[in-house]
Amino acid sequence: RYNIDSSSSVLCVLSESVRLVDGDGFCSGRLEVKTHQSWSRVCETDFDRQDAEVVCRELGCGTPLTLQGALFGEGTNSFGSKEFQCKGTEKSLVTCSTSSRKKLTCTHGSAVGLTCTGPDEVRLVDEGSRCNGTVEVFHREQWKKVSAGQWTENEAAVVCRRLACGTQVASSITESATDKTGENVQISCKGSESSLQECTVLSVSDPGYVIQVLCSGVLEQPTILMSVPIRVSVGLQSSTVFRNHSFTITCITRPQLPGGSFHLKLPWTNRSHTQTAVNHSASFFFPAANDSHQGNYSCVYENQVEIQESAYKPGRIYISFFYHNFSSESELLFLTITDSSLPAAFIRILIVIFLLLISSLLIFLVFKKCSHISRSSNRSSGEAAVRYENIELVSLQNVQNMMERRSGELLEPHTDMEREEEEEE
The missing domain is CATH 3.10.250.10 (SRCR-like domain)
Structure with a gap:
């Protein structure tokens, strides 16, 4: 049985060029406009009540109810550079007249927030x-x-x-x-x-x-992201990767349903890479970029759910069960493969220089180690020689002392005899 959690904000998808995000429903939120395959916020100084009437009508949301800056947060997309000049009768915002903004006047709290009366x-x-x-x-x-x-x-x-x-x-x-x-x-x-x-x-x-x-x-639209070890150019709808460098494409969906799987559509084949969703996301790794990797990628999230359906007929309720495969596809991500900005010959020179530096460092460390061992050996030999000389000096001194004591003993008897003769006289 299905149990779909959609407590997160809902994007209005009745139009391909305008949307209201982070609001309580699909007819209220922060206004964003799509130009050149990217979404941008609208500055409140570039937007008035007549413009709001066109947006609400384009989204099928009736008429404007409130129009206020930063009512639904600031968002992260950049501000657009156009000022809208709608008459209020246009069917879509992109058909309104526009003019370039003379100076940057969009500050914190100036992103347009719009609430329409709702679906009519x-x-x-x-x-x-x-x-x-x-x-x-x-x-x-x-x-x-x-x-x-x-x-x-x-x-x-x-x-x-x-x-x-x-x-x-x-x-x-x-x-x-x-x-x-x-x-x-x-x-x-x-x-x-x-x-x-x-x-x-x-x-x-x-x-x-x-x-x-x-x-x-x-199901809400999944998000497609790309990451590379060396950052070249990564945007919301396009990215650039150096040839022979690795890159990773990640698919993410909001936690509405448990499980499911992601299919990454590839530019060089009608087939796709498939992975089971883990924590509502999946990553696809490519070890070496080449020309065949250039083109459009998109993530398709699929989930098969058991559905309970019931029908009412006078006096009876009929219940049935069946499986349905829900799916939702992300926006396209265009990948460009380019050569490194450094010539191949220059890269080889850098590698040679690096290897020479490593070799020189190793030689220096070995020489330093050998010098240290040699000095330690010489110091030990010197200390041993000093100890040997000290021992010799001590030995000679002892011999000299013994000889002096021996000479004294030999002279003592003669002295006694002389003393006796003197006493007899």
Whole structure:
């Protein structure tokens, strides 16, 4: 059974050129505009109410409700250099007139934050995802839940299409939390409509069971990153690697589903490299870059999930189970392979110089060691010679003392005889 956690912020994907990020829903957040394959923030001095009307309309989010700088954080992308000059009637922001900013006036707290009134006809709530939840329709100036009576795959297909959430995967019924005296709506569509305004919407007094819809676009877009040992040029949508150098491409997805796998699409073949997702990411290592590695890469995250679907028919509820393979693909990352900025001959010279320095250092260390051993040996020999000379001097002194004592003993008897003769006289 699926259990999709989408507590993180949701990006609006109804447009390829504008989005609202880090907001409470897909119709509120910090405004970012895509130019030259990269996203940039918009400075509040370059944006006014008429510009906001165009953005909300382009995203299918009604009309502007609040417009304030830094309301949803500063973000990390750089500021764009264009000032928008919309009339308020354009269908998209990129069709508005623009002018180059005369001077840098964007400071901390000046990133445009925008909140629109919301989708003008339908939304999915209670599950924390814009592509999964209980169906609500804006009917007679109020948001109302949709009754399970008469609900089919046709209505689910229109809802997912209107929310730009892909195709419908499953519909389930749940008891309405609305008071029994409340009012829900009942919808009838053919399945080909582009919006619920083309369907028949009727009010019903008995809420009974209401509908939950799961669309195929429930997974958020994964991120693709590249890292290299020697940094050349690494951007969000393009990177450069030296020929014969290694590089790593990493795929990352938000923790909505456990497990799953990543497929890295390669530029030189229709096949892809596949790895199991570990902690919601996978890394692909390339040991030596060559010309075949140049081109576009993208990460595809896939996860097979067991789905429970239920349908309501008068007096009975039918439940079924099946597996569905959810997938989501990242933006393209273009990789350029280039030669090193240093000529090959110069690199070889540097290697030779390095080896010579290493050899000289080794010779110096060996010579220093030998000199130390020689000095130690000479010092030991000198100390031994001094000790030997001292021993000889001591020995000679002892011999001399003994001879003097012996001579004294020989002279003592003669002296005694002379003393006796003197006494007799």
